[in-house]
Every structure is written in structure tokens, then in C-alpha cells.
Amino acid sequence: MGKLSALALAIGASLSGLALAAPGGAEGPGTLVIHAGAVIAVPGETSLGPSTVVVRGGRIAEIRPGHVDVDGAHVIDLKDRTLLPGLIDTHVHFSFSPETKLWSAAIDTPEDVALFAFSNAKKTLEAGFTTVRDVGSDGYSIHALRDAINDGIVTGPRIFLSGTSLSIVGGHGDMSGLNRKATEALYPYDYTGACTGAVECALRVREAAKYGADLIKITSTGGIMSQQARGLGQHLSDEELTSIVTTAHGLGLKVAAHAHGGAGVAASVRAGVDSIEHGTWLDEDTAKLMAARGTWLVPTLGLLDGRKDGDASPEVRAKMAEARRVAGRNIQLAVRYKVKFAFGTDAGVSPHGQNARQFRLMVEQGPMTPMAALRSATVDAAALLDRSADLGTIEVGKYADMIAVEGDPARDISVLERVSTVIKDGRIVTHDRR
Known part of the structure; x- marks a missing residue:
């Protein structure tokens, strides 16, 4: 379990019912498949069109073009959404x-x-x-x-x-x-x-x-x-x-x-x-x-x-x-x-x-492009943390930390204020199924 203080253990016990549960059993160790309408895999670089992101063991295992079925996987449908790094x-x-x-x-x-x-x-x-x-x-x-x-x-x-x-x-x-x-x-x-x-x-x-x-x-x-x-x-x-x-x-x-x-x-x-x-x-x-x-x-x-x-x-x-x-x-x-x-x-x-309200301020006061503002919270922030090997982009081998929004943040940065899906370590935290 690692070195946890007694306080952390007490919090865990008291909050076991409050910790954010993944819907539909998707939080388990199995394979998660995401069908995305578009993917901003590396902010600042060309976005991907309709794609399938396969997650295993909390990390991104595959990124395939189009919407591909994977046997035995839990599928999350984001065909009408843009997927981007956490x-x-x-x-x-x-x-x-x-x-x-x-x-x-x-x-x-x-x-x-x-x-x-x-x-x-x-x-x-x-x-x-x-x-x-x-x-x-x-x-x-x-x-x-x-x-x-x-x-x-x-x-x-x-x-x-x-x-x-x-x-x-x-x-x-x-x-x-x-x-x-x-x-x-x-x-x-x-x-x-x-x-x-x-x-x-x-x-x-x-x-x-x-x-x-x-x-x-x-x-x-x-x-x-x-x-x-x-x-x-x-x-x-x-x-x-x-x-x-x-x-x-x-x-x-x-x-x-x-x-x-x-x-x-x-x-x-x-x-x-x-x-x-x-x-x-x-x-x-x-x-x-x-x-x-x-x-x-x-x-x-x-x-x-x-x-x-x-x-x-x-x-x-x-x-x-x-x-x-x-x-x-x-x-x-x-x-x-x-x-x-x-x-x-x-x-x-x-x-x-x-x-996420700060993204608009950065664009308005910069002037900074929406994609540069997004990059500062993904690629660049990961570099400051010295964690570029694990965080900041949607690439094979990295942590499966991803979010989805309706719309294109490159055109309207304010869409980041309305996140519909959050995935961390391959576990679904929130998902608006509408």
C-alpha cells in the first residue's frame, strides 16, 4: 500500500463511498476503448480525425484511425466529441x-x-x-x-x-x-x-x-x-x-x-x-x-x-x-x-x-492563440514537472489521462470550461452520456 499516514487511511475509510466511481464498471483493470470524433493528441500539432484509443493497465496502448471494435473491451462513445490530454x-x-x-x-x-x-x-x-x-x-x-x-x-x-x-x-x-x-x-x-x-x-x-x-x-x-x-x-x-x-x-x-x-x-x-x-x-x-x-x-x-x-x-x-x-x-x-x-x-x-476560465484570459490578454494556451496546460506544463514521458499528450505508453469536450478548442477556447468526460489512469471519472 505504500507509506500512508494514519490520517490518509482514516480519510480513505470515511470517504470510500464518496470517491468518484467509474460508471458501468469501466474503472476495472480491463481494456477501455474510446471512439473519438477528433483527437488533439499533441496540442500545437495537427489534430487526428475519427480515432480509436485503446487503454490497458492505465496507459495508452494503441491509437488507431477510424472507429475500431476490440473484443472484450468496454467502449466509451465520444464520436461527437473532441478528445484531448488531461x-x-x-x-x-x-x-x-x-x-x-x-x-x-x-x-x-x-x-x-x-x-x-x-x-x-x-x-x-x-x-x-x-x-x-x-x-x-x-x-x-x-x-x-x-x-x-x-x-x-x-x-x-x-x-x-x-x-x-x-x-x-x-x-x-x-x-x-x-x-x-x-x-x-x-x-x-x-x-x-x-x-x-x-x-x-x-x-x-x-x-x-x-x-x-x-x-x-x-x-x-x-x-x-x-x-x-x-x-x-x-x-x-x-x-x-x-x-x-x-x-x-x-x-x-x-x-x-x-x-x-x-x-x-x-x-x-x-x-x-x-x-x-x-x-x-x-x-x-x-x-x-x-x-x-x-x-x-x-x-x-x-x-x-x-x-x-x-x-x-x-x-x-x-x-x-x-x-x-x-x-x-x-x-x-x-x-x-x-x-x-x-x-x-x-x-x-x-x-x-x-x-479553465483562465484559458480565455490568456487568449484575451496575450494575445495568445487558443492552441498555445492549451499547450501551456498540457505539453508545457508536463515539461515543467519533468514528466513529459508520462503526461501532456495522448501517445502510446503515456498515462491514460484524457478529457472530452463538445467543439474545437482551437476555435473556441471556452469549450474547455465545459468538460463532458474525464478519464484518469484509464478510469472514467465523469462521463456525460448525452
Whole structure:
């Protein structure tokens, strides 16, 4: 069964009736045959016409032209639909949502958080996102959820996680907005991931690796949603950034850097981080440097999507207004200078399950072609995860992660907001039989 915490086992037992069941027994180990009207096997390349995709053992075994019968197989009829790879969101936070309060930690147990995270993961999977990168969820509930999904105890998207973000004391990622007594009781120093100096920051990286992180997430600058008015400039020093990156890379882990302000973005790129998350005030010089170094941009245009300013503090409202003035400029610079970018929504700050709304924003604000936007959530996102051998396209040998939509996303990207069928690891998660 693998190394699962007692919490994961408890969740699995309590949710055995809630885990997403495959219809018609198609979730079993037998052969699954998909008759598709069209297949976007590799987004950005020529699509296939009517095709048969054969799945065995959770992986794609064959792709044949036309609609071919296979003896003894379970058949799913998608002759009027477009089949494409399962989507990947590289920036989510399953442990909270826009409705989560600062004081939630005073009443929520780890079990509460795990159940809440499971609910958010379920919404995300049903929306067509079969793989995610969770870049900043408190505690170890997300670790338990990841392991339970991997071991088949519950059904959810494939999760790659960082655990708690690393930050400066009092920075974005370290708790603020509560009085000192409440902060110290609910968010002790060693729980938040705060660190000072190169040595302690390296220690935090090693601790994250020790307890099962798949990558390291840092907050190089202030944050828009932080309950403070400290600005969005550089937080971690150059020395601290270099220590984190060197230590993480030595352990085989990538570093994702939350960075809004231009100085913090540039410092993170110089230090060698693997991806810039947000990059709101990205400038031309830094975009050129990112392109030269191969640094990824995860633009998270959903950060402000659907946010109600009236619910935020005056400090947060001011930062949101500043960010809205430059919204989309990072995408424009990435397109212009050929910066590698991957799809990421900041779901948790924005609503879970509505991840696909960002595709329209990318096309509108880029300008970016619909297929380039789709590619960022498939081929490119898989490359950022170093999982191109298994994810991102519909090809023989890869995981059978696929979705179906009515219409052609190359012509209308909004069809991705209405996914009719979701298949993960060859198991049918949802299927609209109409």
C-alpha cells in the first residue's frame, strides 16, 4: 500500500463511498476503448480525425484511425466529441479557498483540512485537470491526500506538492494580520516555513525534502493577498535565494518562486529558480533573461479573477488595484520574448473547479492563440514537472489521462470550461452520456 499516514487511511475509510466511481464498471483493470470524433493528441500539432484509443493497465496502448471494435473491451462513445490530454494546473492551493478566514486555524483540525482539500481536489478533477502542482498548503494534510490518491484510496488529480512555502519572517507565507498571542499559538515559527539567513533557509529546504516535498516553493516578494502593506518588493535576500536554490537542486528538487515586484522577480531569476509564479510586474530585461536561462513563467491570471474587493482589507484592495492595472503584461512579454510558460491559476485564491476560465484570459490578454494556451496546460506544463514521458499528450505508453469536450478548442477556447468526460489512469471519472 505504500507509506500512508494514519490520517490518509482514516480519510480513505470515511470517504470510500464518496470517491468518484467509474460508471458501468469501466474503472476495472480491463481494456477501455474510446471512439473519438477528433483527437488533439499533441496540442500545437495537427489534430487526428475519427480515432480509436485503446487503454490497458492505465496507459495508452494503441491509437488507431477510424472507429475500431476490440473484443472484450468496454467502449466509451465520444464520436461527437473532441478528445484531448488531461489538463495540468501548475499552481493550486487545495487547503484553502477564497472563503477561508485568517482565524480558521483556531477551529480547523488537520482532518478538517484534509477533507476540505479532498473536496477541492474533486472539483478540480471533474473540471478536467488530471494533474496539479500544489504550491503552498499548510501542514501535511496535502501530503496525506497526495499519497491516498496515489495508492488508490480516494480518487483525485495527480498531485505534486511543495508543502509550506519558505519566506522571510513576517513576509508573504508567514502569518500576519492576527495579534501576537494568536499568531504564535496558531502559526508557530517552525510551522510557517519562515527562515532567516542562508544556513536556516537551507535547513528549511532539507526539512521539506525530508518530509516528502516534490518541489520547493518560496515567496521572494510580498504578496497581493497578504494582510499587510509592506509592498511587493524583494523579500528574501540574494544570499538566501542562492542558498535555497543550491540546496534544492542538490537534492533534485525544483524551486518555484512566488514573485510579483520587478526587483524580486529579477533576483529570483538571477539566483536560478526554475519558475516564476505570478511575475505580475515582469519587465523586458527580466523577460529576456528568463528566456536566455530557460526560466519558466506561471502567470496565474486567475489570481484576481472573481475576487470581491469589498471583502478585502484596505491594504489588500490597494495591491489588487495596482495588479489589475498591469494584468496580462507578463503574458505579452512572455509571448514576445519566447519565455517558457506553464498554465497555473492560483486556485485557492481563486475558486476551485473554475480553473479553465483562465484559458480565455490568456487568449484575451496575450494575445495568445487558443492552441498555445492549451499547450501551456498540457505539453508545457508536463515539461515543467519533468514528466513529459508520462503526461501532456495522448501517445502510446503515456498515462491514460484524457478529457472530452463538445467543439474545437482551437476555435473556441471556452469549450474547455465545459468538460463532458474525464478519464484518469484509464478510469472514467465523469462521463456525460448525452
